[in-house]
Amino acid sequence: MRTNDVILQTVTTIVSFMIILFSVQLFFAGHYHPGGGFIGGLMTSGALVLLLLAFDIKTVSKILPVDYKLLIAIGLLLAVGTGAGALLFDVPFLTHAYNYFNLPLLGKTSLHTAVIFDTGVYLVVIGVTMTIIQTIGVSE
Amino acid sequence: MINLPLLPIIIPLFTAIILMFFGKNVSMQKWIGAIATAGTVVASIVLVNTVRTDGIQTVNLGSWEAPFGITMVSDMLSALLVTTTSIITFFVLLYSFRSIGKDRERFYYYPVVQFLLVGVNGAFTTGDIFNLFVFFEVMLMSSYVLIVLGGTKVQLRESIKYILVNIISSALFVVMVAYLYSVLGTLNMADISVKIADVDQPGILTVIAVMFLVVYGLKGAIFPLYFWLPGSYYAPPTPVLALFGALLTKVGVYSIMRTYTLFFYHDTGYTHAILGWLAVITIIVGCIGAIAYWDVKKIIIYNIIIAVGVILFGVSVMSPESLEGSIYYLIHDMIIKAALFLLVGVMIAITGTSNLRKMGGLIKDYPWLGWTFLIATLTLAGIPPFSGFIGKVLLVRGSFAAEAYIGGGMILLSSLFVLYSVIKIFLNGVWGVPKEYDGRNKHNAFYLWGCAVFLVILAVAYGVGAEAVRPLISQASEALADPGIYIQAVLKE
Numbered sequence: 113m114r115t116n117d118v119i120l121q122t123v124t125t126i127v128s129f130m131i132i133l134f135s136v137q138l139f140f141a142g143h144y145h146p147g148g149g150f151i152g153g154l155m156t157s158g159a160l161v162l163l164l165l166a167f168d169i170k171t172v173s174k175i176l177p178v179d180y181k182l183l184i185a186i187g188l189l190l191a192v193g194t195g196a197g198a199l200l201f202d203v204p205f206l207t208h209a210y211n212y213f214n215l216p217l218l219g220k221t222s223l224h225t226a227v228i229f230d231t232g233v234y235l236v237v238i239g240v241t242m243t244i245i246q247t248i249g250v251s252e
Numbered sequence: 253m254i255n256l257p258l259l260p261i262i263i264p265l266f267t268a269i270i271l272m273f274f275g276k277n278v279s280m281q282k283w284i285g286a287i288a289t290a291g292t293v294v295a296s297i298v299l300v301n302t303v304r305t306d307g308i309q310t311v312n313l314g315s316w317e318a319p320f321g322i323t324m325v326s327d328m329l330s331a332l333l334v335t336t337t338s339i340i341t342f343f344v345l346l347y348s349f350r351s352i353g354k355d356r357e358r359f360y361y362y363p364v365v366q367f368l369l370v371g372v373n374g375a376f377t378t379g380d381i382f383n384l385f386v387f388f389e390v391m392l393m394s395s396y397v398l399i400v401l402g403g404t405k406v407q408l409r410e411s412i413k414y415i416l417v418n419i420i421s422s423a424l425f426v427v428m429v430a431y432l433y434s435v436l437g438t439l440n441m442a443d444i445s446v447k448i449a450d451v452d453q454p455g456i457l458t459v460i461a462v463m464f465l466v467v468y469g470l471k472g473a474i475f476p477l478y479f480w481l482p483g484s485y486y487a488p489p490t491p492v493l494a495l496f497g498a499l500l501t502k503v504g505v506y507s508i509m510r511t512y513t514l515f516f517y518h519d520t521g522y523t524h525a526i527l528g529w530l531a532v533i534t535i536i537v538g539c540i541g542a543i544a545y546w547d548v549k550k551i552i553i554y555n556i557i558i559a560v561g562v563i564l565f566g567v568s569v570m571s572p573e574s575l576e577g578s579i580y581y582l583i584h585d586m587i588i589k590a591a592l593f594l595l596v597g598v599m600i601a602i603t604g605t606s607n608l609r610k611m612g613g614l615i616k617d618y619p620w621l622g623w624t625f626l627i628a629t630l631t632l633a634g635i636p637p638f639s640g641f642i643g644k645v646l647l648v649r650g651s652f653a654a655e656a657y658i659g660g661g662m663i664l665l666s667s668l669f670v671l672y673s674v675i676k677i678f679l680n681g682v683w684g685v686p687k688e689y690d691g692r693n694k695h696n697a698f699y700l701w702g703c704a705v706f707l708v709i710l711a712v713a714y715g716v717g718a719e720a721v722r723p724l725i726s727q728a729s730e731a732l733a734d735p736g737i738y739i740q741a742v743l744k745e
Binding site: 181182184185188189192196198199202203204205206207208 | 253254255258262265266269270272273275311312313314315
């Protein structure tokens with residue numbers, strides 16, 4: 113008999129959005145408050161795992177057609193690329209740069225290349241977590 | 253260029269990432285991997301040349317000044333080891349093209365080899381003790397993948413053993429870094445050295461020194477911490493085995509060299525005496541193993557352990573001459589071990605077995621293989637024109653000058669056992685009565701031999717051209733014998 117998990121699925125659709133928003137908040141807070149790419153990435157993959165629990169792998173991969181192994185590679189490329197960008201300016205590897213900009217809506221904001229590095233970390237963490245969970249999930 | 257010492261780390265790192273995009277496109281992976289590794293070799297040779305002319309090169313990552321940021325330091329020793337590593341990886345990579353098989357290639361074999369190169373080159377270059385740990389982990393993670401990739405029964409069993417041992421030693425490494433940090437309050441190697449000299453190495457630092465010996469001994473397989481090595485190295489296929497045998501244990505040996513010459517040189521009567529005795533017993537154990545087996549892979553694997561003992565005995569003597577011998581022997585051993593494993597791999601590819609009793613008479617159909625193997629064995633044992641000789645002469649002279657007669661004698665004696673163990677392979681496998689063979693990879697034998705023979709040529713040139721290499725080795729051993737040079741280059745005081 114198929115169990116009907118309509119409550120779980122309805123709650124999941126709402127809650128997973130909240131978790132993802134929280135993870136993005138954690139990610140951007142990283143420089144001034146506790147948080148950062150690692151915990152943000154884990155939290156996002158937590159939301160994805162909740163989706164996997166409520167639905168099945170096929171449905172989730174239809175909603176989010178992402179190859180997580182490629183995500184790891186893209187994340188690494190971002191992180192290493194940010195570090196290697198320093199080579200172009202003939203300063204030591206991983207030297208970061210920042211400045212203040214007046215953005216519309218946000219006002220005076222500091223933009224730092226460390227955020228790009230952290231985005232790389234964020235993507236790698238999501239990619240690794242989801243690859244592990246999905247690989248274990250489909251193997252017999 | 254300011255980032256030159258980093259290029260041998262960054263190039264394979266980028267390559268590994270790019271190769272991950274071509275998961276199933278094997279021929280693309282081969283091309284990119286080979287070209288990029290050749291680039292790494294070129295970069296590291298340029299690095300050696302720069303270090304030769306301009307002295308020790310340092311990079312402060314992220315432009316943070318020396319004790320506060322991570323500093324990458326290329327002195328002559330690390331530059332030479334990086335070059336050797338890159339060259340060996342290049343030829344092993346070429347060897348893998350025809351021997352590793354489609355199944356492994358399609359599951360990220362080539363990216364993982366690049367990551368291994370990142371880890372090893374990084375561990376040789378770094379000037380920060382915790383960063384050394386991180387690069388150890390990069391190297392070990394890649395080696396975990398390589399040892400288990402393919403998923404045969406013996407690989408699964410041995411990889412569990414290997415991972416267990418290495419996780420324990422890594423945890424111990426972290427604990428030791430924590431102790432060191434709580435005593436000294438710094439992680440930068442040059443700064444650690446200065447601070448230890450300031451307090452003149454009290455008892456707690458001697459304890460930490462011995463515990464570091466345990467940590468690196470587990471990685472580098474010294475007695476009594478070598479127990480995992482013969483089984484674990486036996487499991488993976490030949491190219492992986494060649495990478496492991498040539499590179500992984502040598503990183504542990506390098507770390508002992510670095511810490512025992514840069515940090516803990518104040519109480520040598522205790523720490524270096526322990527190292528010396530352990531090295532002697534390591535040689536003995538290796539000799540026993542090397543002559544006991546009738547399996548070609550096992551024999552060469554035990555020869556790794558002998559070499560680790562020989563190199564470390566030179567470190568324990570701590571005279572400039574013995575250090576020079578150690579460095580010379582270290583590089584010689586990396587090259588010739590890789591060459592021997594690859595040659596043994598060719599024999600296995602032809603015969604389809606690694607059991608020496610089932611081989612024989614290879615010289616009749618494969619004379620090129622047989623004679624190359626003979627030269628490689630003579631090189632390994634240290635017969636005069638070849639490269640094993642000079643290192644051992646320096647080591648023996650150094651230890652006799654320091655009145656360490658037992659160790660020096662053991663080094664001499666071990667050469668006999670090494671020669672006996674590999675000549676046994678030659679006499680039984682290559683010489684003798686020809687047999688019928690049905691090795692599955694027979695048709696590729698000439699290609700595989702072609703990759704190995706370059707390393708043999710390199711080893712021979714390293715011995716014959718010792719006069720040309722000697723200034724580099726002397727420069728490397730100067731920085732080891734006098735920590736002031738290293739500290740000066742990093743802290744720029």
